[in-house]
Amino acid sequence: MEALLEKLSKIGIIPVIRIDDAEKAVPLARALLEGGIPCAEVTFRTPQAAEALKRIAQEVPQILLGAGTVLSPEQADQAIAAGASFIVSPGFNPRVVRHCLDRGIPITPGCSTPSDIEQALELGLEAVKLFPAEPLGGLEYIKALAGPYTTMKFIPTGGINAQNLVNYIKFDKVLACGGSWMVNPELINAGNFEKIKTLCQEAMLNMLGLKVVHLDITEAAKEGNQGTRGYITLGTNSPFRARAYFERMGLEFKEEFNGFTVRLIQNP
Numbered sequence: 382m383e384a385l386l387e388k389l390s391k392i393g394i395i396p397v398i399r400i401d402d403a404e405k406a407v408p409l410a411r412a413l414l415e416g417g418i419p420c421a422e423v424t425f426r427t428p429q430a431a432e433a434l435k436r437i438a439q440e441v442p443q444i445l446l447g448a449g450t451v452l453s454p455e456q457a458d459q460a461i462a463a464g465a466s467f468i469v470s471p472g473f474n475p476r477v478v479r480h481c482l483d484r485g486i487p488i489t490p491g492c493s494t495p496s497d498i499e500q501a502l503e504l505g506l507e508a509v510k511l512f513p514a515e516p517l518g519g520l521e522y523i524k525a526l527a528g529p530y531t532t533m534k535f536i537p538t539g540g541i542n543a544q545n546l547v548n549y550i551k552f553d554k555v556l557a558c559g560g561s562w563m564v565n566p567e568l569i570n571a572g573n574f575e576k577i578k579t580l581c582q583e584a585m586l587n588m589l590g591l592k593v594v595h596l597d598i599t600e601a602a603k604e605g606n607q608g609t610r611g612y613i614t615l616g617t618n619s620p621f622r623a624r625a626y627f628e629r630m631g632l633e634f635k636e637e638f639n640g641f642t643v644r645l646i647q648n649p
């Protein structure tokens with residue numbers, strides 16, 4: 382469970398997918414991967430969900446693959462058999478949660494109230510989906526919940542988009558954000574995977590908010606600092622996610638670049 386949560390947290394965005402045609406699953410997964418979001422929650426809202434999971438698990442194993450809208454223990458088993466590595470549900474169903482925990486399957490059930498969260502804590506969960514995030518009150522609601530429930534991490538989902546995502550992700554109790562804005566079913570049905578890829582890239586770059594905040598060449602030279610030609614300071618909304626992003630792109634993040642010292646700092 383811990384390993385899964387760490388992976389989700391480093392990616393930061395969970396595309397919530399409704400798929401009508403399993404033929405679209407593999408090109409869709411490739412678009413997510415190329416768009417910089419190697420994660421998918423395929424929801425059991427269509428009869429094609431299990432087949433879509435199976436194809437993605439087989440053909441695009443780089444995707445961290447979850448099954449969403451899992452409403453029964455049987456559906457959880459079906460999802461795992463198809464290749465899902467984690468389970469998500471819109472609400473807190475103790476039967477589903479217990480079943481997954483007994484089988485050692487990571488689950489992030491939906492919670493919307495303090496009582497839901499206490500049930501989750503009772504069963505030993507460290508993170509839950511917060512659904513539906515925006516109608517419930519958004520970040521303010523999560524901050525209020527984080528007051529008493531100091532250890533709980535949240536995956537807000539419902540009404541999140543490329544713009545409001547940034548507010549959520551800056552809050553350290555937010556493990557990741559889920560949403561369908563970059564995988565709109567109309568785009569999937571139309572086979573518009575280029576657009577999906579672009580929306581993923583936009584979401585990821587928006588979330589990270591990378592910018593050069595300081596480029597200092599002369600100071601280091603004045604200091605006669607051997608081996609350092611200067612400093613490049615990159616601001617980001619999330620230093621550990623930015624580091625993970627660079628690594629996924631095949632760029633091992635070194636704090637040294639062409640003789641420059643590179644620093645990642647938190648945007649204000």
Ligand code: 3PG
Binds near residue numbers: 397559562
């Ligand atoms: C979900 O079940 O997680 C939601 O349908 C995703 O919410 P969104 O469509 O508002 O992003």
